[in-house]
Amino acid sequence: MPSPITCQHDLRELARRRVPKALFDYVDRGSYDEATLRANRTDLDAIALRQRVMRYVSDRNMARTLVGERARMPVALAPTGLAGLLHGQGEIQAARAAHAFGVPFTLSTMSIASIEQVRDAVEAPFWFQLYVMKDRAFVRSLIERARAAECSALVLTVDLAAQSQRHQDVRNGLSVPPRLTLSNALNMASKPRWCWQMLRSPGRSFGNLEGFVKGSQGVQSLGQWIGSQFDPSLSWGDVGWVRDLWPGKLIIKGILDAEDAAQAVAHGADAIVVSNHGGRQLDGAVSTMAALPSVVSEVGASTEVLVDGGIRTGQDVLKALAMGAHGTLIGRAFLHGLAAGGQAGVHTALELIRRELDVSMALCGLRSVDEAGPQTLWSRP
Numbered sequence: 169m170p171s172p173i174t175c176q177h178d179l180r181e182l183a184r185r186r187v188p189k190a191l192f193d194y195v196d197r198g199s200y201d202e203a204t205l206r207a208n209r210t211d212l213d214a215i216a217l218r219q220r221v222m223r224y225v226s227d228r229n230m231a232r233t234l235v236g237e238r239a240r241m242p243v244a245l246a247p248t249g250l251a252g253l254l255h256g257q258g259e260i261q262a263a264r265a266a267h268a269f270g271v272p273f274t275l276s277t278m279s280i281a282s283i284e285q286v287r288d289a290v291e292a293p294f295w296f297q298l299y300v301m302k303d304r305a306f307v308r309s310l311i312e313r314a315r316a317a318e319c320s321a322l323v324l325t326v327d328l329a330a331q332s333q334r335h336q337d338v339r340n341g342l343s344v345p346p347r348l349t350l351s352n353a354l355n356m357a358s359k360p361r362w363c364w365q366m367l368r369s370p371g372r373s374f375g376n377l378e379g380f381v382k383g384s385q386g387v388q389s390l391g392q393w394i395g396s397q398f399d400p401s402l403s404w405g406d407v408g409w410v411r412d413l414w415p416g417k418l419i420i421k422g423i424l425d426a427e428d429a430a431q432a433v434a435h436g437a438d439a440i441v442v443s444n445h446g447g448r449q450l451d452g453a454v455s456t457m458a459a460l461p462s463v464v465s466e467v468g469a470s471t472e473v474l475v476d477g478g479i480r481t482g483q484d485v486l487k488a489l490a491m492g493a494h495g496t497l498i499g500r501a502f503l504h505g506l507a508a509g510g511q512a513g514v515h516t517a518l519e520l521i522r523r524e525l526d527v528s529m530a531l532c533g534l535r536s537v538d539e540a541g542p543q544t545l546w547s548r549p
């Protein structure tokens with residue numbers, strides 16, 4: 169990694185220089201007017217940490233058990249589709265970085281590398297994220313493949329009953345199926361390092377789908393198939409169906425409402441992720457920091473409540489914990505690292521967060537992440 173990389177912003181700028189604009193925008197942008205994308209950040213920024221002094225904070229412990237696995241800090245890598253296009257073998261690079269660092273990695277249904285390719289390339293078990301699509305036989309086969317690969321948790325994403333639009337993806341031709349425009353092609357040609365990686369990379373299509381979806385071959389026809397597969401008829405009964413097929417840990421991702429959180433727990437979730445898909449689904453939805461307290465008070469005593477959306481720094485992680493989250497997921501924060509420098513870039517992204525969290529804990533007078541709570545936040549006297 170070129171130095172100095174001082175913060176997440178540096179990684180993002182490096183990512184902007186290294187990958188084609190269409191891919192940078194795909195990672196960066198949100199749905200429609202991006203109000204929820206902005207709210208995730210604005211509401212995190214509005215939370216003030218409470219500085220404490222002279223608290224003897226020599227030995228600080230950031231480790232926490234996330235859904236049954238010991239993690240070096242309360243952070244996991246969120247599932248992100250097409251991560252393998254940001255860097256050659258992107259999912260494998262990210263999974264390796266997460267494993268070496270000591271945090272969970274989640275493979276998306278919409279990844280470039282397949283479940284089997286990641287399992288063969290990475291020693292540690294990983295979490296697998298599932299979309300329940302209309303083709304239930306295919307979904308069942310995905311669950312069986314995740315079981316065969318010994319994935320340590322299934323992350324069931326439930327906030328995609330319909331697909332939102334990101335205007336910039338449409339303009340860039342990064343729709344499903346993708347559209348190769350002249351400006352795209354010229355922009356790609358200006359990123360020779362990225363082109364070289366992609367040429368050397370074995371996969372450039374949806375690895376979990378290619379060869380498994382009957383009658384669909386190539387990114388074009390798979391893209392059309394995906395577009396027809398989001399299922400607005402999904403209901404809690406389908407979660408029960410998944411629960412019956414998956415005996416391991418089940419994480420339900422995409423909850424913003426306390427009533428839905430209670431349903432998720434009633435249907436067998438071992439953990440939930442308070443998430444608005446990083447501001448990529450319902451635009452106008454509440455930020456995750458605003459939604460978190462009511463969900464924690466509804467189900468926090470009976471299940472692990474994780475949160476994502478806008479988390480970029482160790483300070484953000486500490487704020488999320490203080491607001492009641494058991495742990496956090498990061499999306500763009502690691503994707504910028506991946507685009508900037510593959511495995512090393514993801515390591516840098518995680519290491520930045522670790523150092524920031526460590527210093528912030530010291531300055532808040534905390535020796536363990538277990539001590540974070542409402543008292544870690546400043547409130548007007």
Ligand SMILES: Cc1cc2nc3c(=O)[nH]c(=O)nc-3n(C[C@H](O)[C@H](O)[C@H](O)COP(=O)(O)O)c2cc1C
Nearest residue numbers: 195246247248249276325445446476477478499500
């Ligand atoms: C480029 C990108 C692709 C994503 N793809 C998926 C996906 O395939 N499945 C899923 O459950 N969530 C997906 N998400 C949402 C993330 O899992 C996560 O909820 C979100 O990124 C958190 O917000 P943050 O990026 O601000 O950290 C994606 C997010 C991004 C940025």
